[in-house]
Amino acid sequence: MTYQAEQEKVTFVLPLYFVKAEVTFTRQSAEEDLTIPLTPANGPRVSISTRRFAKGFWLAQLTWSVGRERFCSEGWFEIA
Template sequence: MTYQAEQERVTFVLPLYFLKAEVTFTGQSTEDGLTVPLTPGNGPRVSISTRQFAKGFWLARLSWSVGRDRFCSEGWFEIA
């Protein structure tokens, strides 16, 4: 995961042959989350705009599957 503050986006790189993936964003000051499904076939690099996100710390949890195997990766970023 790479957060690019100046472009207001967060970018993920997935395996080429993932079957299903989603990113869940959870703000530090809120219990509400935003889940974004990701579609295979658009390449391994996926960028999501953070323009609508409130200022503060956010946890991004990326979950994906390849075959029968499931994977998860997390990372924090700050919108100032």
């Protein structure tokens, strides 16, 4: 995961042959989550705009599957 504050986006690079993926964003000071499904047709590099995200610390949880294997990765970023 790479957060680019000046471009207001967060970018994920998935394995080339992933079957299904989704990213869930959770703000530290809120109880609501935002889940975005990702499809293989979009390619392995996916960028998501953060322009509408409120200021604060956000946790991005990326889950994906390749074959029958499931994987997860997460990271924090701050929108100031």
